[in-house]
Amino acid sequence: AQSVAQPEDQVNVAEGNPLTVKCTYSVSGNPYLFWYVQYPNRGLQFLLKYITGDNLVKGSYGFEAEFNKSQTSFHLKKPSALVSDSALYFCAVSGGGNKLTFGTGTQLKVEL
Amino acid sequence: EAGVAQSPRYKIIEKRQSVAFWCNPISGHATLYWYQQILGQGPKLLIQFQNNGVVDDSQLPKDRFSAERLKGVDSTLKIQPAKLEDSAVYLCASSLELGAEEKLFFGSGTQLSVL
Numbered sequence: 001a002q003s004v005a006q007p008e009d010q011v012n013v014a015e016g017n018p019l020t021v022k023c024t025y026s027v028s029g030n031p032y033l034f035w036y037v038q039y040p041n042r043g044l045q046f047l048l049k050y051i052t053g054d055n056l057v058k059g060s061y062g063f064e065a066e067f068n069k070s071q072t073s074f075h076l077k078k079p080s081a082l083v084s085d086s087a088l089y090f091c092a093v094s095g096g097g098n099k100l101t102f103g104t105g106t107q108l109k110v111e112l
Numbered sequence: 113e114a115g116v117a118q119s120p121r122y123k124i125i126e127k128r129q130s131v132a133f134w135c136n137p138i139s140g141h142a143t144l145y146w147y148q149q150i151l152g153q154g155p156k157l158l159i160q161f162q163n164n165g166v167v168d169d170s171q172l173p174k175d176r177f178s179a180e181r182l183k184g185v186d187s188t189l190k191i192q193p194a195k196l197e198d199s200a201v202y203l204c205a206s207s208l209e210l211g212a213e214e215k216l217f218f219g220s221g222t223q224l225s226v227l
Contacts, residue, residue: 036218043116044218046215049213101157102154104152104153105154
């Protein structure tokens with residue numbers, strides 16, 4: 001069975017500082033990894049994905065994620081956080097069965 | 113490009129009543145998904161369609177939940193009878209094709225409260 005762990009329920013960061021939202025995964029075979037963001041009263045929006053190739057993946061709104069196979073991690077990063085980045089972030093993994101499994105989410109709060 | 117449309121936006125019912133949700137995916141998207149998101153948890157896949165056929169319904173509580181996708185476009189999800197633990201946001205999503213690498217486009221969801 002595939003699974004995703006997001007160890008932090010909430011991450012607080014000051015605007016302008018770098019941010020990291022952590023994710024580790026477990027899956028049989030090659031992983032397909034995703035990050036989605038959810039703003040209040042809205043559906044999830046795709047940020048980025050890792051399929052194969054370069055371990056550093058760039059996505060929307062200046063976000064990027066680093067795939068680390070040995071640590072089975074896929075942490076989300078941004079060099080300089082904005083207040084507008086405050087939202088709920090979900091990591092997800094898809095194995096060979098085309099079934100997307102989500103983590104429990106990390107609430108990101110960016111303060112002035 | 114129009115997104116995934118869902119209705120109603122909110123629904124409040126009493127336990128043992130029935131309820132139905134509707135979803136219209138992005139035009140041309142072959143794959144449609146229904147997810148259940150309970151407060152404080154990540155979305156959980158209930159059922160996945162490829163055109164009008166079911167690909168995966170292993171996590172659908174079939175004694176009370178049913179879903180259909182007639183003509184391979186719109187879909188409805190029904191709960192009959194509802195239980196308190198069914199209170200959640202029901203998200204519909206679609207993707208262009210069926211594949212582990214495909215990104216999903218989500219609707220805004222239907223928030224269900226069962227009293």
